[in-house]
Amino acid sequence: MLEKENLVYYIKNSKIFNETLKSQLIIHFDKLNEIQKNKILDFLSYEKYLALNYLKSLKNSEIISFEEIKNNIEAIHRNNRNKLELEEENNKQEELWILLNSLDFI
């Protein structure tokens, strides 16, 4: 079982429950038994899966337009690519720096 602080942290940052339940869980955390805590943990470990499924369920609905979802998802991919590129750049620089430091200038 995770430590209390960790589980409370996960509950706080989770978005798949409403705020009322989250606050109730945090306030009464000490009253929960182990089984109950494990149940919460189970839920949280499926969080990404639940959130993804939820988004997919909106695929053919009229709640979000194609353009809207397209822009947002592409923005995420773009950000991820940028992040990767930045990471690669940093890695290269790091390697270069290490290489330079390793040269023995006499």
Add this chain to the structure above:
Amino acid sequence: MEELKVCESSDSIVHSNEKQKKAISRETDRLFDSLNSPNIILEDIYILIDNLSSNNPNFAKNWSEFQNKNSLILQNELSKSSVLENLENTESLPQINYSKDIIATNEKYSFLSQYLENITIWKWEIQTLSHELYSALNRYSQNKKPLLNILWSEEKVKDFLDFLTSDKWSLILKFTQYYSNIKVIWENLQIVNLDTNEPGKILSNEILNQTQDLAERISKHQNTLQNELKAQKENQNVKWAIMTGNYSTYEWSNYSFDSFEKKVTNELYSYSKNVFVSILSSPWTLDLVKSWEKFRLPIWENSITLDFSKLPEWIDFENLTDTQIKNLTEKYFDDVYIDNFREKFLDILQKLKDYASNHPEKLTVDVVSIIISWLVAVWTVAGTALPSWWLWTVVWVGLAWVTFTASDNAIRAFWYGVIWKMWWDEIDGEKSFREWALEWIWLKEEDLNLETILIKKWFETLSNTVLFFVFKWTGRISEIWMKALEWKWLQLSLWNTQKVMLEAWKTIPESVFFTYYGVWASAIEDTILKMQEENWLNRDEAIDNLISNLWSITNAETFAHYFMYNLGFISLVKLGWAGWQTKVEAHLKDRPWKVNINSLIENSTKLDMELLKLQEKWYSFNREQSGEVVFYDKNLNRVDVMHSDFANLRTIQESLMVNNLNIQRLLLDDFSNSPLPNSWKWTKAQANKPEIQVKYERLEKLSREAEKQGLSFALDKDNIYDWVSKSWVKEWTKDWLLKEAWFTNVEREAIKKQEVNEGSKKLEDRAVERMNSAVERISKEYKDWVFKLAQWKAISEAFPNISKDLLPKLTNIILKEQTIKKERL
């Protein structure tokens, strides 16, 4: 030809549209599939959701519903887990799902309501039986008579077992009570054993034989109980057979009290625990048994139950009284909601602070108004002489300023009233402002016709204020609001209703709104009542929304105004009270019996002190008697509550017998139809009972008569204890005033003749003499009454959860005891 071209072109448009749709669909699939990429982490998804939520209200609403749904699922899971854990720990014990059985039958509600109605009576019966058992054993230890004949007569055993097997659905409850009773038997056997100064040693053969005989008799009659249990739950491994059928085969020669006690306790505890865990899967029923102080299980201490959706399936609200519901909900919700209240309170403080910083000028007006209100209130209450002229000038200027800067009708109405009163009041016992104006300023009598205009204006504005006071001060809204908070029954549908009403409030001017205040209050109340029949979901959220929205409407500005109303109202009432008091005092100044009333009231206070001393004596006596009867909880720790109850009962019974009080008359004639204290509230049905109505009307009449004579007794329907205790005060006050103090017409004529003929004392002197003797006699009667009341109070305090049904029962038991005692003597 042209038409053909047009058709072709339209076909191609349709075709291209379909192609476009398919392309978009494919693109959409591709987009959503791309979310499965391992590079997409949870934070990315939430960023996506946040973006969509902030730009698209429909999505935000849908996402919120999704969150609520997940929350509900988790709540359900947690609620189940609160009992599952304990079930898993109970190894091979029988799993009984009473809840399903109960719901499956048509009797599901009758069980619960019967449980509620009868639990105290059953407790009482068990206690009575235990008491008899105890007395018998005690007598045995003193007289060394054969145990069985004293302990259980044939009839008594049959009664007891019939009682145990009389009701199908109360089986579990009775079983556990039976367990308590058996514990009492063993405790008392131990007492007998202790008489030999050999604790823990095998009991004498004589006692063992008799006990075995008793056990066989019990086991014989217990077959019904056992069969009934078996019929209800097939394949269960009932481990308590030792209690019901196997006494005769138990090896008594190897008897060891400790091992037997331990075995019985463990078996019964495990079995009962399992049964309770099964039957109490709902938080409501959990709470019911939680109130049963004798038998506490550890699961109740650690469980958290967030699932309210099961409640309507379990409780028949139509058959539960308001008091029962309130008592149940109070205990359950206390710890969960206290944090919310604190947050709300802090929120209110913050809003007040914001208000003060945003509306400094308006706040100044309010603060000055409040200060002046208090000044006036203090002045009227203190009843001191009017302040000096310079202070009066300050007050007048302040009043004028507040009156004409106040934006609210009600505030102005109040100050019109104050000004009007001051205009007519004499200052320093000399002249009023009105007279002063006539005499010294330019005004003439005819000019004062302006007064008519002013008073019209006053009444016009006051009428709105009065309406406000009527509805505000009856407290209906606050009462309903508090009920709603206590019960936590507000839900989404109610919230919608409230929202509509509150929106309407914004559009209605305050003065008009007050007129309809009562209508709105009724509507809210009806909504709350109807709510019981509806779904119970989203309750917490509804409460939060309701509180925040109510507050946003009843903002700090309105709050400040209401504060003003309250102060103004208090001042006005105190003003009127001071004037009325002066008149009453003047009226009573020459009445000789006023002195007697005072002495009587003083005497009452002394007797009340005696009552307190008497109670204290009883309790100390009870404490001295402790140590004879001991009850144990699940861990075999002594339970003091039961013990003290038991000792109290015995002491009170003895006290009652010794003092030879007519307790039956007291209880049956005077109080059996009256509701009792201890948070008892009148339901409509009870209040409308003819006998209660008659009694209440009679008391109201007496109250009015007493008030005419200068006595003031507020008749408070809600506080029954006060009502009862004051009712008899009124009773004898009335007797004294109407029957004893004054002469009848015939007597009056006779005395007058005597005065003329013999020159004897005057009629008035004789009346005073007669009254003094009446006071003496009634004081003595009053003392008896106080003593009787003390008995009654002691009973109700010794058994805080006593129900009204128990008092007649108590009477019967006491009378029975008296009869038995007389017969023996």
